[in-house]
Amino acid sequence: MDSFPALQPRLLExxxxxxxxCSLAMSRAEDxxxxxxxxxxxRRREITSPASSDLFSVTQYPPGYFAGYHAYARFRKWAAVAVDGDAPVPRGLDALTVPAGLYAVFDYCGSSLDTRVFQYILLEWLPASGFVLDDRPxxxxxxxxxxxxxxxxxxxxxxxxxPRPVGN
Incomplete structure (x- = not known):
């Protein structure tokens, strides 16, 4: 696996x-x-109060998803924009509240099709970091x-x- 040694995150609360x-249930095998x-x-122009022009790709993994990875394990993926406050939800779209919390934020430059960056983050950076995944999007x-x-x-x-629990 290629390493991404320069790819170090900043921690943000x-x-x-x-x-x-919009969201869809899918698996890695049936992307x-x-x-x-x-x-x-x-449909994004139907959203009347976007907070910015940024787009959000959000993945909601079920508990235990990474403990027993399988290519057909299902998760929910979203294509979305952030909105201010209680924006009206256009018919056929859905709202998602992403809870507050600590994030490791990686500034990535490269193809969105290159999965090696996620392999690096999850298999190299995370185990050495002193952190564990939290059950949030x-x-x-x-x-x-x-x-x-x-x-x-x-x-x-x-x-x-x-933070990784003490003793783990």
Whole structure:
């Protein structure tokens, strides 16, 4: 596995966020990410009070997902935007509240199709970090530098973490 030695996170205590978007249940083996974004992108202009122009790719993993990984294990993925306050939810879209909490935020430059960055984060950085995954949504914030599948694309990968319990 290629290492990403320069990819070191900053730790941020993030406030709760309100998101509006679309979601689909899927697995790694039956990835529906492209369909999810094709469904959401034409609808995003219906959201009347976006907090910014950033897009959010959010993944909600069930408890124990990473303990017994299987390619067909299901999770829920969202394509969304952040909104201020109690924004109206257009018909056919859904709201998601991302709870406040500590995140390790990685500034990643590279193709969104290169899964090695997640392997590095989860299999190298996390075990050596003094943190464990927290049971909150995982975020990818796709800002102005994001260019899907482009090797020069920029995004922020937000990993929900909490301090590793003493003795583990």
């Amino acid at each position: 993030a406030p709760a966020r309100q998101l509006l978007g 529906q990410t492209a369909l999810l974004w094709r469904t959401f992108m034409p 995982h975020l990818e914030i796709l800002g102005p530098g994001y260019r899907n599948a482009d090797p020069a694309s920029e995004e922020e990968i937000w990993l929900p973490v909490r």
